[in-house]
Amino acid sequence: MIATPDYRALLATAVAEARQGLAEGGIPIGAALYHADGRLLGCGHNRRVQENDPSIHGETDAFRKAGRQRSYRDTIMVTTLAPCWYCSGLVRQFNIGTVVVGESETFRGGIDWLREAGVTVIDLADRECIEMMQGYIAANPDVWNEDIGEG
Numbered sequence: 001m002i003a004t005p006d007y008r009a010l011l012a013t014a015v016a017e018a019r020q021g022l023a024e025g026g027i028p029i030g031a032a033l034y035h036a037d038g039r040l041l042g043c044g045h046n047r048r049v050q051e052n053d054p055s056i057h058g059e060t061d062a063f064r065k066a067g068r069q070r071s072y073r074d075t076i077m078v079t080t081l082a083p084c085w086y087c088s089g090l091v092r093q094f095n096i097g098t099v100v101v102g103e104s105e106t107f108r109g110g111i112d113w114l115r116e117a118g119v120t121v122i123d124l125a126d127r128e129c130i131e132m133m134q135g136y137i138a139a140n141p142d143v144w145n146e147d148i149g150e151g
């Protein structure tokens with residue numbers, strides 16, 4: 001039996017990635033894929049602006065950096081912001097067992113859909129994540145709307 005991970009400690013990795021993205025001039029959304037035993041498998045951040053690639057979301061970046069895994073059932077996708085439909089689809093496609101979100105106040109994404117599918121979703125309602133995201137959106141509304149596919 002694996003002890004319950006310290007979700008806030010895992011979130012710190014995703015927040016550091018988000019801050020790096022912001023420093024690069026990108027959207028501050030970071031993510032990390034952990035094994036339930038506490039091993040960091042991969043981490044990354046949204047690089048759509050930096051790479052001119054709309055497919056690089058925080059979650060997909062962390063997922064790719066983690067490389068191939070035999071099973072995702074015992075992995076935890078940690079992300080600073082609730083996952084969009086695209087990233088929620090990734091979670092379901094690969095049967096990632098747990099999703100930890102820094103916050104869902106700014107954007108609810110696919111949280112309900114994931115829960116209905118049996119994915120454990122933990123929402124930390126983290127103040128730092130909320131302020132970082134809302135500050136970015138207030139300053140860059142067009143970039144944000146493009147990111148979630150709204151025009």
Ligand SMILES: [Zn+2]
Pocket residue numbers: 057058059083084085086087088
């Ligand atoms: Zn996404």
